[in-house]
Amino acid sequence: MSSPRSAPPPAARSGLIGWWEAHRGGGTVIVTWLVTRALMLGILAVFESFIVGDVFYYHRKIVGLFEVGLPGTLMEYPTPVVWILTLPYAVGLGGETAYLVAFMIFMLVLDALFTYAVWRSGGRRHDAAVDFWMLFVFLIGPLSYVRFDMIPAVLAGGALLAARTRPWVAGALTGLGAAIKLWPALLIPALLADRERRKPTAIGFVVVGFGLALVSLLTGGLTRLFSPLTWQSGRGLQIESVWASPLMLVRMVSPDRWVVDISRYQAYEIFGPGVGLWQTVSDVATVIGLVTIVVLWVRAFRMPGGVTPIAVALVVLATVAVVIITNKTLSPQYLLWIGGPVAALLLLRADDAGSGSGDVRRWIVRLGVAGLVLAGLTQLVYPLLYDGYLGFTDTAGLVLSTVVTAARNLCLLAFTVVCLVLAWRTTSSSPATPSPAADAGR
Numbered sequence: 001m002s003s004p005r006s007a008p009p010p011a012a013r014s015g016l017i018g019w020w021e022a023h024r025g026g027g028t029v030i031v032t033w034l035v036t037r038a039l040m041l042g043i044l045a046v047f048e049s050f051i052v053g054d055v056f057y058y059h060r061k062i063v064g065l066f067e068v069g070l071p072g073t074l075m076e077y078p079t080p081v082v083w084i085l086t087l088p089y090a091v092g093l094g095g096e097t098a099y100l101v102a103f104m105i106f107m108l109v110l111d112a113l114f115t116y117a118v119w120r121s122g123g124r125r126h127d128a129a130v131d132f133w134m135l136f137v138f139l140i141g142p143l144s145y146v147r148f149d150m151i152p153a154v155l156a157g158g159a160l161l162a163a164r165t166r167p168w169v170a171g172a173l174t175g176l177g178a179a180i181k182l183w184p185a186l187l188i189p190a191l192l193a194d195r196e197r198r199k200p201t202a203i204g205f206v207v208v209g210f211g212l213a214l215v216s217l218l219t220g221g222l223t224r225l226f227s228p229l230t231w232q233s234g235r236g237l238q239i240e241s242v243w244a245s246p247l248m249l250v251r252m253v254s255p256d257r258w259v260v261d262i263s264r265y266q267a268y269e270i271f272g273p274g275v276g277l278w279q280t281v282s283d284v285a286t287v288i289g290l291v292t293i294v295v296l297w298v299r300a301f302r303m304p305g306g307v308t309p310i311a312v313a314l315v316v317l318a319t320v321a322v323v324i325i326t327n328k329t330l331s332p333q334y335l336l337w338i339g340g341p342v343a344a345l346l347l348l349r350a351d352d353a354g355s356g357s358g359d360v361r362r363w364i365v366r367l368g369v370a371g372l373v374l375a376g377l378t379q380l381v382y383p384l385l386y387d388g389y390l391g392f393t394d395t396a397g398l399v400l401s402t403v404v405t406a407a408r409n410l411c412l413l414a415f416t417v418v419c420l421v422l423a424w425r426t427t428s429s430s431p432a433t434p435s436p437a438a439d440a441g442r
Contacts, residue, residue, distance in 0.1 A: 006073060017066075017439070020304035024125075024126035025126050026119065026124065026126065028126060029115065029119055029126055029130055029134075029239065031124075032131075032134055032361065033112065033115055036134055036135075036138040037108060037111070037138075037268045039138070040137075040138060040141060040142050040144075040145070041142070041192075043141065043142055044142035044145075044146075047153060047384075048141065048142050048143075048384075050383070051142065051143055051382075051383050052100055052146050054146060054147060054266075055100050055103050055104075056096060056099075056100070057266070058088075058099075058103070059089065059099040059100075060146055061073050061085070061087045061097050061293075062082075062085055062086055062099075062226075063089075063094070063362075065082065067087070068089030070082060070220045070224060071220050071221050071223065071224045072102060074116055075224070075227040075228070076227070076228055076231040076232075076266075077228055077267070077289060078179055078180060078181070078182060078216065078228050078361045079216035079219065079220045079224060079225065080176075080179045080180050080212050080216065080260055081148070081180055081216075083393055084148065084151070084180070085103075085148070087102075087106065087295070088102035088103040088106060089102075096268070100146075103145075103146070104145045104146065105407050107145040107146075107148070107150045108145060110150050110151065110154050111145075111150060113154070114133065114154045114157060114158065114340065115130060115133055115134060116345075117157075117158060118130050118133055118157075118161065118343050118347065119160055120246065121161045121427075122347050123348055127346070127348035128365070128368070129343045129344070129345050129347040130340075130343075132342065132343055132346055132368045132372070133157075133340075133343040134370070135236065135338060135372055135374055135375075136339045136343070136371055136375050137336075137339065137375075139372055139376040139378075140167065140301075140332075140335060140336060140339075140375045140378060140379060141332075141379040142186045142382075143332060143333055143379070143382065143383070144333070144336060147331075147333040147336075148180075148332065149181075149333040149336045149337065150336060150435075151177075151180055151181070152177045152180060152181040152183075152184055152336075152337060152338040153338075153339050155173045155174070155176055155177035155184065155340070156173075156174075156177060156182075156187060156316065156320065156337065156340045156341055157339070157340020157341055157343050157344050158170075158173050158340065159171075159173040159174045159177070159187065159191065160256075160309075160312070160316060160340070160341060160344035160345075160348075161198065161315075161344050161347070162310065162312050163191055163194065163309065164197075164199070164309055165183035167191075167194070167198075167200040167201040167204070168200040168201065168204035169193065169202060169204060170191055170197075170201055170204065171188070171200065171201035171202060171204025171205035171206075171208070172186050172204035172205065172207065172208040173204075174188050174191060174205050174206075174209070175204065175205040175206070175207070175209025175211075175212070176208050176209070178205075178209045178211070179208070179209055179212035179213065179216070180226060182229070183318055183323050185209070186293065186319050186323065187316050188201075188202075188205050188209075188317055189297040189300075189301075190296075190297060190312050190315040190316045190319065191205075191316075192298060192301075193297065193300035193301050193303075193307045193311075193312060193315070194306070194307055194309075194312060194392060195306055195307075196306070206317070213225070216406050220329050224295055231265070232329070234265070235263070235265045235267065235269075235328065235329055236263055236265070236268055236269040236270075236271070236279070236328070237269055237270050237275050237278055237279050237282070237328050238267050238268065238328060238329040238330055238331070239260055239268050239269065239270050239389065239390075239404060239411075240330045240331065240332060240381060240382065240389075241282070241327065241329055241330035242282075242325050242330065242409045242412065243279070243281055243282040243285070243328055244278065244328075245279045245405065245406045245409050246274075246278065247270055247274055247275065247278060248270065248389075248402050248405065249294070249402060249406055251270070251272075251402075252399055252402040252403075255391055255398065257272055257273060257307035258270055258271065258272035258273070259271045259272055259428060260389075260390055260391060261360070267329065268390065278331055279328055280398075281322060282326065282327065282328040283328075285325075285326040286326040286327065288326075289322040289323075289325075289326040290322075292322065292420065293294060293318070293319050293322055296315050296318060296319075296420075296423050296424065296427060297315070299424070299427035299428070300312065300315055300427045303427060303428075307425065307427065309343070309348050310348050310349070310360060310426055311423070311424055311426035311427050312342055313341060313345045313348055314345065314419065314422050314423040314426050315427065316341050317338065317341040317342065317345060317367075317419050317423070318416070318419040318420050318422075318423040320337050320338055320341060321338060321412070321415060321416035321419045321420075322336070323337075323414055323419070324337065324412065324416075325409075325413060325416050329403075330409075332378050332379075332381055335374055335375060335378045335412075338374070338415075339369055339371065342367060342368055342371045345367065345368075346363050346364060346365070346368050348364075349361040349364040349365065360422065360425075360426065362438045363418065363422055366418075366420075367415070367418065367422075370411065370414075370415050370418070371415070372430070373411060374405075374408065374411055374412060374415060377404060377407065377408035377411065378408060380404050380408075381404060381405045381408055385397070385400060385401035385404055385405075386401070387401075388400060388401035388402075389401035389402060413416075
């Protein structure tokens with residue numbers, strides 16, 4: 001009886017992918033990060049220099065801080081954001097250009113630190129998670145460094161990386177994220193679903209999150225503490241949001257019926273027939289989304305054998321995606337928020353014990369690919385095609401930008417649905433976890 005033959009090793013890939021597979025390593029990560037980030041800075045200087053206006057806005061507000069005080073400065077942001085935005089002012093000694101440089105260096109450092117954290121968490125391997133993060137930020141573009149949304153993105157991803165080995169750090173990072181951007185507070189229930197690590201996670205969150213809230217109350221007062229919430233509730237329908245897409249598509253055909261203009265909330269909003277209706281739809285979607293997230297939390301807490309790291313990460317990612325799509329506001333930099341959790345998921349995909357078959361791993365990879373597509377489309381939406389979207393160019397520019405933005409939003413909706421399905425399946429009490437594709441074939 002002949003012995004069974006062993007399966008032949010997979011054939012080496014050719015071309016650029018083959019070269020990349022053959023040259024994986026820490027040195028490649030460093031070179032790739034440096035090259036892609038240098039390219040981003042070059043793109044900013046040559047093609048997208050006009051997007052730095054928000055940083056100069058931060059600078060003006062910090063200058064005004066010394067005249068009006070904390071209660072009257074940057075009311076749209078939580079108080080800790082003011083403290084963070086003061087750091088580049090101190091480093092740059094008050095100069096406007098120096099402030100811009102210091103701000104961007106701060107974001108570049110955060111990007112580099114998270115790249116290192118992903119690489120180290122993967123056992124110092126050049127994993128696909130590292131490649132994803134480097135390419136994801138590159139595709140979002142220079143916008144990543146002239147807004148402060150890099151901070152919550154890195155904190156959310158960092159919390160998932162730390163959850164298994166340093167749960168108190170995961171809780172602390174989530175508490176810091178909540179103090180800076182509010183929405184990360186919705187991530188803590190998913191992290192607390194892990195029974196073995198629940199106590200240190202909760203302690204870290206309470207100490208940092210509630211501690212910063214207390215300091216904010218003492219330094220800025222009660223009105224300043226809640227001003228970001230009242231500011232957000234008063235905003236209109238932002239033109240890049242999912243719920244503005246139907247009106248923007250109709251406006252593409254009949255632009256004279258609607259007005260697109262910048263509001264007092266420093267965002268471009270749409271005004272005209274049907275705006276109130278779609279704002280109401282957004283409000284309803286927000287409630288439905290919140291209920292869905294709560295149901296996922298309950299399922300995660302009730303899993304008989306305990307929740308898996310992949311299930312926690314998927315619930316976190318689903319929460320972030322729901323927050324983005326249901327809101328009546330959707331600034332391009334919000335897409336950064338999904339990057340950290342997806343990178344963490346790509347690291348965790350090999351650890352799918354209790355989550356069923358390899359289907360989950362395959363769907364996580366597909367989510368990573370979808371995240372890259374969303375990142376690239378987002379840079380097209382803003383800033384590359386934004387003048388057309390505002391109606392500042394010819395009809396062709398208006399049509400192209402509107403179609404691309406609607407396509408990005410449709411992709412974001414599909415991404416969110418897949419996240420919810422996977423989060424639902426991985427929080428199931430049944431031993432097997434079918435994939436969305438399997439369900440579709442029934």
